[in-house]
Amino acid sequence: MRRLNRKKTLNLVKELDAFPKVPESYVETSTSGGTVSLIAFTAMALLTILEFMVYQDTWMKYEYEVDKDFTSKLRINIDITVAMKCQYVGADVLDLAETMVASADGLVYEPVIFDLTPQQREWQRMLQLIQSRLQEEHSLQDVIFKSAFKSASTALPPRDDNSLLPPDACRIHGHLYVNKVAGNFHITVGKAIPHPRGHAHLAALVSHDSYNFSHRIDHLSFGELIPGIINPLDGTEKIASDHNQMFQYFITVVPTKLHTYKISAETHQFSVTERERVINHAAGSHGVSGIFMKYDISSLMVTVTEEHMPFWQFLVRLCGIIGGIFSTTGILHGIGKFIVEIICCRFKLGSHKPTPVLLPDGHINNHLPLITDNSMH
Numbered sequence: 256m257r258r259l260n261r262k263k264t265l266n267l268v269k270e271l272d273a274f275p276k277v278p279e280s281y282v283e284t285s286t287s288g289g290t291v292s293l294i295a296f297t298a299m300a301l302l303t304i305l306e307f308m309v310y311q312d313t314w315m316k317y318e319y320e321v322d323k324d325f326t327s328k329l330r331i332n333i334d335i336t337v338a339m340k341c342q343y344v345g346a347d348v349l350d351l352a353e354t355m356v357a358s359a360d361g362l363v364y365e366p367v368i369f370d371l372t373p374q375q376r377e378w379q380r381m382l383q384l385i386q387s388r389l390q391e392e393h394s395l396q397d398v399i400f401k402s403a404f405k406s407a408s409t410a411l412p413p414r415d416d417n418s419l420l421p422p423d424a425c426r427i428h429g430h431l432y433v434n435k436v437a438g439n440f441h442i443t444v445g446k447a448i449p450h451p452r453g454h455a456h457l458a459a460l461v462s463h464d465s466y467n468f469s470h471r472i473d474h475l476s477f478g479e480l481i482p483g484i485i486n487p488l489d490g491t492e493k494i495a496s497d498h499n500q501m502f503q504y505f506i507t508v509v510p511t512k513l514h515t516y517k518i519s520a521e522t523h524q525f526s527v528t529e530r531e532r533v534i535n536h537a538a539g540s541h542g543v544s545g546i547f548m549k550y551d552i553s554s555l556m557v558t559v560t561e562e563h564m565p566f567w568q569f570l571v572r573l574c575g576i577i578g579g580i581f582s583t584t585g586i587l588h589g590i591g592k593f594i595v596e597i598i599c600c601r602f603k604l605g606s607h608k609p610t611p612v613l614l615p616d617g618h619i620n621n622h623l624p625l626i627t628d629n630s631m632h
Contacts, residue, residue: 288588295584302576310569313516313561322510322556329435329508329523329552333362334411334428334474337442337546338369338467338495341425345446345456348431350438355447355454362429366422369469372414379411379471382490389485411473428473430480435552442470443545466498466544475548477508477523487527499534499544506550515561524557525550 337344341364348356371379427442444466445456472491476484493502505528513520534542 287592291584291588295580299577299580302580303573306569306572306576310564310566313563316560316562318558318560319555320558322552322554324510325435327435328432330478330480331431331433331440332474332476332480333430333440334426334472335442335546336367336369336424336426336471336473338424338469339444339465340423341366343444343461343465344425344427344442345444346427346440346442347447347454348433348438348440349454350434351436352434354434356431356433361431362427365426365428367424367426368414368418368420368422369424369471374415375412379490379492382485385485386487386490437549437551440548440550441545442468443543443547463498466500467495468500468502468544468546469493469495470502470546477525477550478511479520479522481513481518481520481522484522487525493531497533501532501534501542501544502546503530504528504546504548505530506548507553508550509553510556512556512558514559516563 331348333346344364346362350356431440443456443458444461445458447454447456470493472488474486475488476486488504495502506525507527508523508525511522511524513522532540532542534540534544
């Protein structure tokens with residue numbers, strides 16, 4: 256009884272077979288079918304390789320939300336060289352809350368030579384080339400995000416010429432922690448001194464002839480310092496055309512959370528607009544000579560996440576490629592074969608036209624002769 260039920264179950268399953276097998280004796284192969292099959296297999300192989308390359312690649316997903324963190328401190332990473340001696344210049348930050356952050360809280364003044372060595376000049380030229388490409392092709396920023404912590408350091412290489420020339424410039428480098436509100440980081444003549452209404456710089460003791468705010472920004476970033484990330488002002492060099500000249504940078508800082516397969520960090524991106532002018536009070540151009548970086552914090556936060564195609568999606572796309580090519584080539588082969596058969600049949604019918612026969616009564620017989628069994632023997 257069990258064997259009988261099992262046999263009925265197997266027969267029922269056999270009747271539900273959606274893939275019936277055709278005996279090989281009923282299958283007819285053709286040259287056209289083999290050619291189409293060869294083309295189909297080649298297309299499937301190429302598309303499978305391309306799909307595997309897409310599966311291996313990753314992309315960056317950008318999400319935006321309101322930044323609710325206004326209580327934490329913002330870190331500013333600075334590496335700027337000014338073409339003046341260190342005793343003549345001072346750097347500090349003043350924010351909208353009238354809070355002053357002195358350079359002594361984290362910046363180092365290092366006497367250096369302003370002119371670069373050939374190796375350093377080549378590094379700067381390469382960095383400026385990357386900056387120009389980034390402005391033209393914004394998708395390169397994704398490549399930089401994915402290569403963070405993996406690429407070479409973007410810091411200026413040290414001097415290797417052991418020059419005996421006296422230092423003529425001041426390298427101001429280090430980091431400061433400021434309030435997360437708009438502020439103004441500036442480098443100007445004289446050291447800063449605080450007072451109840453803000454702060455001032457002791458510029459009266461410095462001669463105007465020694466003013467030279469030609470500068471080079473080797474690095475400027477906000478937030479956590481991430482090696483391999485190139486910021487918009489890295490590699491910037493400005494040469495002053497006058498002793499009394501003001502350089503202004505208007506910066507918009509965007510909080511950014513970066514999540515890749517290599518790192519997970521909280522940093523900040525920024526965009527910048529530059530302006531420079533000569534201070535001439537007689538001509539109506541008022542101001543203070545120096546380098547001023549006015550930054551503002553965006554209320555939006557960007558989350559950048561590196562994503563990868565799931566394996567199941569890769570399999571679904573691969574099955575779609577194989578099935579689609581099989582179906583499409585089969586349909587095209589059937590249509591082509593049908594068109595060829597129609598053309599060939601018309602050609603054969605046109606080449607076997609009946610010969611007119613003159614009948615005794617003078618009529619012409621254009622009909623084909625009737626084929627009978629007797630005529631075939």
